[in-house]
Each structure stands twice: as structure tokens, then as C-alpha cells.
Amino acid sequence: MDFEIPQELKDFLVGVRHFRERELMPLEHEFLINGDWDLKTRLELEAKGRQAGFWALDVPEEDGGQGMDEFAMCLVAEELYKHPAMFEFGGSPEPALYLCSEEQKKRFYYPVINGERKSAYAFTEPDAGSDFARIKTSAVRDGDEWVINGRKTFISHVDRADFLILFASTNPGAGSRGVTCFLVDKDTPGFEVSRPIPTMGDAWTPYELTFENCRVPHENVLGEVDKGFAIADHQLTHGRVRIAAYQLGMAQRSLDLAIEWAKQRTTWGKPIATRQAIQWMIADSYVELEAARLLVYKAAMTYDKEGGRNEAFAAKLYATEMAQRVTDRCLQIFGGLGYTKELPIQSFYRQIRVWRIGHGTAEVHRWMIARSLLGLKSDA
Incomplete structure (x- = not known):
């Protein structure tokens, strides 16, 4: 396996390093003292990155991105994470969103690429982490809607998200093979951000989420029903x-x-x-x-x-x-x-x-x- 880095990518990484040194490093002391930056600062840094050409890096070129592969993205991440703020460039949808239907892409996928919306994904529950079969958050179909009830915990980036990529049980008897993925707008009635969860780490405050008779249209199912695993x-x-x-x-x-x-x-x-x-x-x-x-x-x-x-x-x-x-x-x-x-x-x-x-x-x-x-x- 050849790990030789192409010269074009090396040059790009020099630009990433310069961005880190020029934009992130002057704010490092403030970050270390406070344990985080406020959302306004992060969004301003994202905007500066976009102006510098660091945007939608791994998005296919036909969708308006730069088409970088995962190897290149790992090199970019390696450079950025030399700063403790866990900063990343914007415009990159979560991998799940590449499965959006054409209609869903208009509401969720392209707005992320354009910087108009942000997402958070919700797997973990109080009794379900790596054991996906133990998911208790349920989604029951009622006509053209799904009624979701349950709790999620340790969910990252909820404070800056506009919608969730949510996993819920739609066929409890099938365990992990009965889980479905939903796209849930943050302002959907019945969805509540219950509380932030203080942790020992900097720049990471996860949240607990509650769903009580939260109705989501069937058109917001991502992929196929029961195929969320x-x-x-x-x-x-x-x-x-x-x-x-x-x-x-x-x-x-x-x-x-x-x-x-x-x-x-x-x-x-x-x-x-x-x-x-x-x-x-x-x-x-x-x-x-x-x-x-x-x-x-x-x-x-x-x-x-x-x-x-x-x-x-x-x-x-x-x-x-x-x-x-x-x-x-x-x-x-x-x-x-x-x-x-x-x-x-x-x-x-x-x-x-x-x-x-x-x-x-x-x-x-x-x-x-x-x-x-x-x-x-x-x-x-």
C-alpha cells in the first residue's frame, strides 16, 4: 500500500497549517482557559475557512464540493487537531445524508453543503450504546406519519444543529435489524433538548434528548424502513x-x-x-x-x-x-x-x-x- 502523498495534496495541507497558525493559534489561550469557544466564534472561523477555500472538502465535485477522499480528509484532520479546539471546516454532510432521496437532498443534504443548515446524529441511549439491538426509542407508523417516543443521551453538536439524523426501533422483535433512520427537524413538536451533560473534556458538551409523541412525516425516513443498521x-x-x-x-x-x-x-x-x-x-x-x-x-x-x-x-x-x-x-x-x-x-x-x-x-x-x-x- 502506497502512502506517498501527492504534491497537490501536500500544498493543500500547507494551506491548512497556515490557517491553523493564523486563525486558530491566536485564540488558543482563550480556549484553554475557558474550555471552549462560543458558537459565534466557531461560525466566524468556519466562514474564514470558507473564504480561504476550505469548504465542503469531501463533497463530490458534481454537488459543489472539492471531492477529497477519506485519506486526504484524515490528513486535514491530523493538521487541524494539533489545536485543542476540535475545529473542523464546514460544508461536509454526515455520510448518512448521501442516502437522501432527491426530495430529501433539497431539504437536508444541499443546505448542509451550502452552509444553511447543520445536523447532529443520535444513536446513543441510556441503555444502548454499542449494542444497537437495545435501542428503546420507538417509532410507530400512523398513516403518513411516524410517532416517536424515547430518549437519547450523549448527543453531540445539538446546540448548533438544525435537524437530527435519528435512529429508532420500528420493529422491536427484530433487534438491530428492526431500526430505521429518520430526519427530524429540531423544531418538530414533541422533540425537546432536555439538558446539557457536563463532562471532563474541553469543547464537548453532549445533550440528552426527549421525544414525546413526536410526529415525523414518512417522507423523512432515510433509506428503507428497518434498514437503519x-x-x-x-x-x-x-x-x-x-x-x-x-x-x-x-x-x-x-x-x-x-x-x-x-x-x-x-x-x-x-x-x-x-x-x-x-x-x-x-x-x-x-x-x-x-x-x-x-x-x-x-x-x-x-x-x-x-x-x-x-x-x-x-x-x-x-x-x-x-x-x-x-x-x-x-x-x-x-x-x-x-x-x-x-x-x-x-x-x-x-x-x-x-x-x-x-x-x-x-x-x-x-x-x-x-x-x-x-x-x-x-x-x-
Whole structure:
């Protein structure tokens, strides 16, 4: 597998780096102190990115985008996530929205590309995370409408969303094979954002959602009834590859900072870079980061060609655990300074912790990888 980056993409990534340095870095201290930016700031940065040509990067050219593949998108994510704000360029629909009908595309897909609407997707429930068969939010058909009741939790980006990509059970007896995907406008009666959920991470406040006799027209069913599992599986595979790429940026920035500090900081008359304990931390971090990078790049290229479900599991599993170890070592190299909000390493460390849980826990990933290799059935 050839990981050579085309010169045109290298040049594009230089532009992404310049954008990060010019637009994001001056706001880093404010972000570290407050733990986030307000929505106005994020939207202004998105607009600046659009003006600079960073918009709808992975959208097909025939739909008004730049047609970048997942490998290119992972390189972009790696660069942007060297900043702790988890900032991404706009205009890219969630993968599920590519399944919209022509009529749905007019209301949901194209408005996202045009920057007129934003989405959030809602899988997780109080009793259903990776086990999709345990979804209890129900959708019952009533004529040309579906009546939705239930709760969702840990749902990201609800504060900035105009509509939801919602998964609900339409055939409870069929488990995960009886789930349907719905497009739900945020102002639909019966849908309520119950509360924000405070977390230990920066730039991530998920929400709890409630649906009480929420009526959604049948025309808002995405794909086929009872076929939502395949949509969710594809969405999650895409997300795992992208999450794995995030870890590369966070780990690389942390390691770069730690190396420079080790050269400057002296103890007993010598830079700590001369101490074997520090050298081993740096060496181990470099080796693990390089190994993760190869896994992520392979997963992205495989995704572009054939889906790469197992490769996505492996990349996210290894990259998230790698980044946790690397940021921990780098924080240790800085000592007390690393624990302060003067540096982004502590923010990276806390953010990475959620990525070892979201989109499937590390334990579930190990189970899924082993199950695939052993040829075990889904109920094993």
C-alpha cells in the first residue's frame, strides 16, 4: 500500500497549517482557559475557512464540493487537531445524508453543503450504546406519519444543529435489524433538548434528548424502513477512521512541545533531554505515533476502496490508546507546567479519554476484531 502523498495534496495541507497558525493559534489561550469557544466564534472561523477555500472538502465535485477522499480528509484532520479546539471546516454532510432521496437532498443534504443548515446524529441511549439491538426509542407508523417516543443521551453538536439524523426501533422483535433512520427537524413538536451533560473534556458538551409523541412525516425516513443498521454501521466506520486521525494531530503536537521543552529545561546543570528516562519517553512516543499513523492511513485508504470496517476498528483502537500514552508522557516531561492550562497537553489528554469510549469502546473494538478474525457470528 502506497502512502506517498501527492504534491497537490501536500500544498493543500500547507494551506491548512497556515490557517491553523493564523486563525486558530491566536485564540488558543482563550480556549484553554475557558474550555471552549462560543458558537459565534466557531461560525466566524468556519466562514474564514470558507473564504480561504476550505469548504465542503469531501463533497463530490458534481454537488459543489472539492471531492477529497477519506485519506486526504484524515490528513486535514491530523493538521487541524494539533489545536485543542476540535475545529473542523464546514460544508461536509454526515455520510448518512448521501442516502437522501432527491426530495430529501433539497431539504437536508444541499443546505448542509451550502452552509444553511447543520445536523447532529443520535444513536446513543441510556441503555444502548454499542449494542444497537437495545435501542428503546420507538417509532410507530400512523398513516403518513411516524410517532416517536424515547430518549437519547450523549448527543453531540445539538446546540448548533438544525435537524437530527435519528435512529429508532420500528420493529422491536427484530433487534438491530428492526431500526430505521429518520430526519427530524429540531423544531418538530414533541422533540425537546432536555439538558446539557457536563463532562471532563474541553469543547464537548453532549445533550440528552426527549421525544414525546413526536410526529415525523414518512417522507423523512432515510433509506428503507428497518434498514437503519447498515446506515449506522457505515456512519460509525467513517467516524472511527476520522477519530483515529484526530489522535495523530493531538499526539504529534504534544510530542513536539515535549521535545522542545526537554532541550530547554535543565536539572542539575544539564538539559533533561540528556536524561535516559526522558529519552525513552520520547522514543517510545515517536515509535507508537508512527505505528498509529500507518494504521490510520491504511484504514483511510481501505475505506475509500472497500469500506474497511475491521481496519477502522484497529486504527481507532490503537490510535486512541497511543495518544493517551503519548500525552501522558509529554505531560510528565513538562512536570507541573504540563498540568496547567498554560499548555494544550492537559486538554488533549482529557479529550482523548472520550475517544476511547465514543463510537464504540476500546473493549468492543477488540471484541469485534477478534470476532471477525475467528469467523464468529454476531450472537457469539
